[in-house]
Amino acid sequence: MNAPDSTIASNEALGLNPTNSQPQYGYGGGVQVIAPASATIGSSGIGNGAIVGNSARYGGGIAVNGGDQDVDGKVTLYSTNPTLPVRIHGNRASNTGGGIYLGTNLGVIDISRALLCAYDMRIDANVAAEGSALYLDSDYDPINQAYGALAAINRNTGFPGFCSPPAGSVRCAAGSDCNTMHGNRSENSVGSATPGAAILVQNGGYFEATRLSVRDNIGAHALRAFQSNIALDATAFAGNTSSGTLFRLEDESALEIVDSTFAGNAIAASQVLSVNGDIDMLRSILWQPGTTSLTQSGGGKSIAMVIASETASLGAGASSLSPRLIDPERGDVRLRAASPAIDFAPAITGNDVDADSLPRDRRLQPVPRDDGFVRDIGAYERQMIGPLVLNGDFNADLNLWTPVTAGTSTRDTAQNASGAPGSGSTRVSLANTFFGQSVSGLVQCVHLPGPGTYTLNGWGRGTGNMTVAGDIAQLYWEYRDNGGEACTQGDPNTSGYLFLSNQASWRRPANPLVIEVSAAQWTTTSSVAVTMIVFENSVSGPPRTATGWFDGITLEWLDPNDRIFDDGFEP
Incomplete structure (x- = not known):
């Protein structure tokens, strides 16, 4: 058939x-x-x-x-x-x-x-x-x-x-x-x-x-x-x-x-x-x-x-x-x-595949491993280093992000800047705020797979326009050399804000924020915690409601061997 x-x-x-002479009934x-x-x-x-x-x-x-x-x-x-x-x-x-x-x-x-x-x-x-x-x-x-x-x-x-x-x-x-x-x-x-x-x-x-x-x-x-x-x-x-x-x-x-x-x-x-x-x-x-x-x-x-x-x-x-x-x-x-199961074992002779029918023995940079260790353990072989931020497009839900301030973050299907068309975004909103107040929405703990240069970026939408100030959508980040499994162990080594937008339209910075992690700094628990922050900046009110939207949040490792943007494209 x-x-x-x-x-x-x-x-x-x-x-x-059923009978003894016809046992195959049923x-x-x-x-x-x-x-x-x-x-x-x-x-x-x-x-x-x-x-x-x-x-x-x-x-x-x-x-x-x-x-x-x-x-x-x-x-x-x-x-x-x-x-x-x-x-x-x-x-x-x-x-x-x-x-x-x-x-x-x-x-x-x-x-x-x-x-x-x-x-x-x-x-x-x-x-x-x-x-x-x-x-x-x-x-x-x-x-x-x-x-x-x-x-x-x-x-x-x-x-x-x-x-x-x-x-x-x-x-x-x-x-x-x-x-x-x-x-x-x-x-x-x-x-x-x-x-x-x-x-x-x-x-x-x-x-x-x-x-x-x-x-x-x-x-x-x-x-x-x-x-x-x-x-x-x-x-x-x-x-x-x-x-x-x-x-x-x-x-x-x-x-x-x-x-x-x-x-x-x-x-x-x-x-x-x-x-x-x-x-x-x-x-x-x-x-x-x-x-x-x-x-x-x-x-x-x-x-x-x-x-x-x-x-x-x-x-x-x-x-x-x-x-x-x-x-x-x-x-x-x-x-x-940043799983330690990546490149955990030596290569295996033969053209075998993982549970997704994808190739095994894929050596990933910047994961620091012994020479010859190219095989991930477990059912699945990770094929590429990205994405580091998970569910950054919020295409189905807000899963894999953790609320910082309860009740402030919802998925907004009417607003979308990245991912599938109409896939939605995250809306962070809190009523009865005062001017200058910061509202923390969702946070994600991202462990870094190895030393190198990382860039943080995302789409944001505020509430203002060209003549009227509005609430500001921004990303707050904290880098720790040894952040533990929850990315919160000890004080941050470095931290800061990435301004996304205060306009009532989607904006993404032309220049992402750069985080440098040297080989001397990096450990197996080096991490970046990324938090969505809305800054109350509206001229209206009181009462005020701080509101901002977020989509397409990314943290990327820059391959030092990728020279495409060098002057003259020299090798």
Whole structure:
């Protein structure tokens, strides 16, 4: 099924009268694949996707069942439109596998597994009592040996070599909502929460994922496995709500985590990872303040080049440097420009990519690192040093800015100077002010990635005109050599104001303010705090109301190798 407008929606496989001779009743609300059959689904679908709003007992969207031969059943998901990935959306299972169910069947001598190969897809807003996004089932031979299902996300081989991208498959476009298991919920048939997981792997199963974001799922765990093998590479787990641990691996399972990030999850348990078995973690970030990173029983442990909020449980291979993620509370666990996770590790042979399908091993200036250290750790590789100020255009909200004077700052959609047309700006206003009073609106703490020359600028709008004085919009800045994580530690080394405008029209200074930071001054907590200030300067009143607008606030590092403005353009 790869025609662009193909959708399977609103079907039911309720299995009202299951019998021992017909055990496959109630499987696959949208699609059921019984080995030796296979299905390849690449349609962008209509509306909400390709497999939408179906329901079943097992596999609300898709079920793959082993057959009575020694042949596997298989489903391959892939995208044919880079802006509209194949999507498994809004399906429901009363038992297991809200999005996808994978089963295995063992005969007397035959083994028939269920296989999933998925590339550049979305599995979102599905519901099940267990395995709301994905459920991997198992079966047992006469000596109680378990044989489980296998799933591989964005793996060209998978384990043990059963996946390859179909002809016509494409990577998702940059910025598209793709490669996600998002917003799946563990609920029973009446909508009550259950102790289920978004991803559940039963005994003998294999789950491997690369370039996957698992976020905003609700359940007891984001991932749970029994006597299984889990391998994660360039994956991010963020914004999930877990009534237990984020991961729970039992019965001598094996967990491998490489180049991945875990942050911003709401975890009720006191541990993030609970593992019975082996764990290997390399070049990853585990940042969940207030929790223990790992509890482990049995098995070996190998931890290297890891940044974690709690390190004692991980051992010598972990450090507690703040990773300075962009917005983990809202699921953005990419790195800020001054994150110590940037250029933390040596280059890796091979043309690999991060969770956004962007190149790895990008050496960034002015970050001071040892020679050969060019690779960021975690799921995402920062591609360029800017922007340093985050959300400086206020295109959607005022997030990532902190109020200084409560109640003075609002987003004004009627005023806009930068960013997308009509995207709005910040309005700072306070009534009953006196002449000469300064009103502080919002502030942002910006850590500096290295020594060099920085320029501060922005758009401002006041209330005056050419003949009448008006309120002044300006930026107040404080530079500290050692400002700490909040940019407030100690007195400022230097500070000052940047006048933007007192006119009732948008103005931006032709010459930005320059901040010089020498190599002798710079530390890992060197910072600039940028505050929006309105100065009451109106000739009207009393009563007076100080009002000003701000947009397009930037702090930029000037590359000393950029000589384009030299006289004569000499080298």
